Amino acid sequence: MIAALSEKHEHRKVLPELEDAKDGVVMRFAPNPSGPLHIGHARAAVLNDAYVKTYGGRYILRIEDTDPKRVDPEAYETVVEDIKWLGLGITETVYQSDRLDLYYDLCRQLIGRGGAYVCTCDNERFKELKMAKQACPCREQPVEQNLALWEKMLAHGFMEGEVTVRVKTDLMHPDPAMRDFPAFRVLDSPPHPRKPDAFVYPLMNFSVVADDHLLGVTHVIRGKDHIANTRRQRYIYDHMGWKVPVYRHYGRMGIEGVVLSTSQMRLGIKEGTYTGWDDIRLGTLRALARRGILPEAVRNAMLAIGIGETDISFSWDNLYSENKKIIDPIANRYFFVPDPVTITIRAAPQLTTHALLHPADEKRGVRTLAFTGAIVLPAAELGDRTRSLIRLKDLFNVTAEYDHGRPHLSYAGDSLAEARAAKAPIVQWLPVADQVPCTLRTPEGDIIGACEPAVRNELGKVVQFERVGFARIDSVTDDGVVAYFTHK
RNA sequence: GCUGCUAUAGUGUAGUCCGGCCAAUCAUGCGGGCCUUUCACGCCCGCGACUGGGGUUCGAAUCCCCAUAGCAGCACCA
Numbered sequence: 001m002i003a004a005l006s007e008k009h010e011h012r013k014v015l016p017e018l019e020d021a022k023d024g025v026v027m028r029f030a031p032n033p034s035g036p037l038h039i040g041h042a043r044a045a046v047l048n049d050a051y052v053k054t055y056g057g058r059y060i061l062r063i064e065d066t067d068p069k070r071v072d073p074e075a076y077e078t079v080v081e082d083i084k085w086l087g088l089g090i091t092e093t094v095y096q097s098d099r100l101d102l103y104y105d106l107c108r109q110l111i112g113r114g115g116a117y118v119c120t121c122d123n124e125r126f127k128e129l130k131m132a133k134q135a136c137p138c139r140e141q142p143v144e145q146n147l148a149l150w151e152k153m154l155a156h157g158f159m160e161g162e163v164t165v166r167v168k169t170d171l172m173h174p175d176p177a178m179r180d181f182p183a184f185r186v187l188d189s190p191p192h193p194r195k196p197d198a199f200v201y202p203l204m205n206f207s208v209v210a211d212d213h214l215l216g217v218t219h220v221i222r223g224k225d226h227i228a229n230t231r232r233q234r235y236i237y238d239h240m241g242w243k244v245p246v247y248r249h250y251g252r253m254g255i256e257g258v259v260l261s262t263s264q265m266r267l268g269i270k271e272g273t274y275t276g277w278d279d280i281r282l283g284t285l286r287a288l289a290r291r292g293i294l295p296e297a298v299r300n301a302m303l304a305i306g307i308g309e310t311d312i313s314f315s316w317d318n319l320y321s322e323n324k325k326i327i328d329p330i331a332n333r334y335f336f337v338p339d340p341v342t343i344t345i346r347a348a349p350q351l352t353t354h355a356l357l358h359p360a361d362e363k364r365g366v367r368t369l370a371f372t373g374a375i376v377l378p379a380a381e382l383g384d385r386t387r388s389l390i391r392l393k394d395l396f397n398v399t400a401e402y403d404h405g406r407p408h409l410s411y412a413g414d415s416l417a418e419a420r421a422a423k424a425p426i427v428q429w430l431p432v433a434d435q436v437p438c439t440l441r442t443p444e445g446d447i448i449g450a451c452e453p454a455v456r457n458e459l460g461k462v463v464q465f466e467r468v469g470f471a472r473i474d475s476v477t478d479d480g481v482v483a484y485f486t487h488k
Numbered sequence: 489g490c491u492g493c494u495a496u497a498g499u500g501u502a503g504u505c506c507g508g509c510c511a512a513u514c515a516u517g518c519g520g521g522c523c524u525u526u527c528a529c530g531c532c533c534g535c536g537a538c539u540g541g542g543g544u545u546c547g548a549a550u551c552c553c554c555a556u557a558g559c560a561g562c563a564c565c566a
Contacts, residue, residue, distance in 0.1 A: 032566045067565055123564070130562085131490085164564055175491035177562035185564035204566050224493060228561040231492090251494070252559055304515075305500060311559050315499045318516055328529055335526095360529070393525055416525055426525060466526040488528085 015050060015306060018219055019246055024057035026218045029088065030208070032064045033075035035262035037082035038283045039255055039298070039314065046302040047221050047250070049088045060215055061093040064208075066201050068192040072266075078277070082285045086295050094215070096207050097194045103202045104154060106210050106240075107165060107184060111146045115239030116183055118149035119164045126164075130179045133171050139180070153186065154200055160188040167206070169235045177228045181205060183236075205229055209236045217245050224249035224309060250307040255314040257443070258283035280484060281443055292462040292472030292486035297323035320487035327462050327470055327486070332357045334367065334458075335393075335428040336440065336465035336483075338449040340376035342432055345398055348373065348411035355394040367454055371395060374432040376450055381427045382407045391419035391426040393466065428466050437480030440471060447485075455481050462486060 018025065027048045031041055052059040061083060065071045083090060110116045119126065119138040129136050141149075153163055165184035173179055183206040192198045202210070208229075212220065220230075230247050237244045259265055259274075260283045268274040278286040288298065301319040305312065333356065350373065354366035381390065382400070389412060391397050397412040397419050419426065430450055438451035455463060458473045463483075465471055470486035 030566080034566085064566060070565060127562095161564065173491090175562070176489095177491065179562085181562095182564060187564075201564085203564075208566085223560090225560055226566090227493065228491085229566090231561095249493080254559095301500090308494090308501080310494055312500065315516070317498095318500055321516055324528080331528090333526075333528085355525080359524075359526080391525070395525090419525085426527090428526075464526080464528065466528075468526090470528085 021055045025055045026058045026216045028060040028062050030062040034070045036078040036277045036284045058091045061090045063095045065097045073193040117146045209233045213242045219246045221248045251309045252311040291484045331464045334452045336451040338447045339379040341379045344374045346410040375429045389422045389424040391424045392429045393426050439482050442485040
């Protein structure tokens with residue numbers, strides 16, 4: 001009865017149907033291993049994952065490491081860790097750097113079909129021609145010559161910057177972005193961390209099409225910054241006679257308050273501005289995890305946002321709300337006293353009190369707080385001189401009097417009803433003799449305080465500091481506890 | 489400059505394809521109340537939006553045109 005009444009009647013948003021998905025789908029998440037995943041990645045990762053789970057099928061993790069300049073060797077591991085944390089249902093993993101020969105072979109075929117040519121023009125010159133809708137001389141080379149040049153390229157007969165394989169599109173296309181885009185280039189340095197001998201690399205538009213086709217990808221969900229790429233890629237599909245997947249492009253997601261740029265993060269870490277990839281001022285998934293945001297909350301927030309094509313601004317409030325729904329029922333309650341002030345209660349009986357670890361679950365047990373006269377209180381609660389009655393939570397009432405600005409507290413009875421009637425604030429406190437130093441880290445700075453000794457048993461878990469907010473217990477040492485503020 | 493995408497409350501989202509049931513959904517946020525030894529959770533009430541202008545129509549958030557705004561692409565990045 002009670003349960004029925006308290007049941008939520010919230011309608012979880014369902015993602016729109018995908019066409020041609022009834023018999024299952026093959027989808028992919030394709031990050032570039034340049035650093036850990038952040039909230040922006042989570043959207044693509046979760047949306048694709050949700051569709052695979054809805055329709056059934058395969059979910060491929062494709063590591064897109066075809067630009068050695070943008071590969072961080074460590075990221076191969078961090079990306080996988082982040083994906084594991086997110087709980088994606090990955091069914092297989094491929095590395096594009098393992099597949100260079102496949103791309104070379106397909107390029108040969110594409111050239112053979114007259115769908116691409118090897119261009120040795122100067123880049124600036126080509127750009128001018130492109131803007132003027134003019135063909136460069138290389139475009140008219142016969143297939144045989146292109147094939148010969150391609151083999152020369154593979155034999156390292158060209159240095160970096162001397163040659164580009166271009167896909168033949170439509171030079172008259174009104175969108176300059178569509179005209180004969182590049183597919184391969186030579187890179188002499190840096191060496192690829194996994195393939196040190198490689199020097200001919202595909203560009204994203206080629207390797208993506210090759211793999212989407214080879215791996216049987218049926219549906220692609222990605223940001224609308226890829227709309228132009230989708231159009232470009234269609235030219236390759238047409239040249240090769242391949243079936244085009246179903247595409248969905250969601251809108252841009254603006255995220256305020258955190259750093260997302262991999263290069264900025266890396267620089268900040270190097271310079272010591274940030275403590276690491278999980279610094280809570282960063283928007284990485286590991287930073288969220290460190291603060292006590294659960295992967296399910298990220299997932300739910302992303303599903304609520306959906307695949308709309310509208311540009312949106314990411315709402316931390318909405319993410320926090322999702323997180324709170326999950327965390328509130330499981331987080332144990334403790335007292336944390338920020339900015340503690342020591343004070344002795346006059347005329348008070350000594351007594352040991354108990355408070356529930358969770359107000360909705362008595363079975364979880366209680367914390368024990370022994371009052372022997374001296375306590376610490378949040379300084380902020382003593383600043384208001386108009387308050388005469390204060391309720392010490394789970395203990396008793398006290399009256400506050402101020403003598404030249406110094407507060408004096410005296411025992412004022414046990415009646416909770418009285419405290420309520422007087423609209424007395426109910427304040428958390430700690431016995432002076434039984435507290436541990438606790439630093440609460442927030443993106444805005446550290447809050448120094450004290451918490452219950454039992455918090456030391458909650459390492460790695462999220463607790464609720466009553467009246468303060470949720471926090472993840474990050475470390476426990478002889479010096480005390482360090483907690484990261486999650487949200488209110 | 490050229491090309492394209494988008495436009496519903498503070499934020500996210502439903503409705504837009506197939507005009508009327510939309511004086512517009514749900515969540516979040518905010519305000520108020522109830523409950524309660526937390527300012528958490530839960531419950532109740534309230535606040536708050538169809539970018540602007542034309543047109544089509546008996547009727548438009550939904551269709552058409554123009555304007556405006558935001559975003560993206562025009563890399564030997566993904």
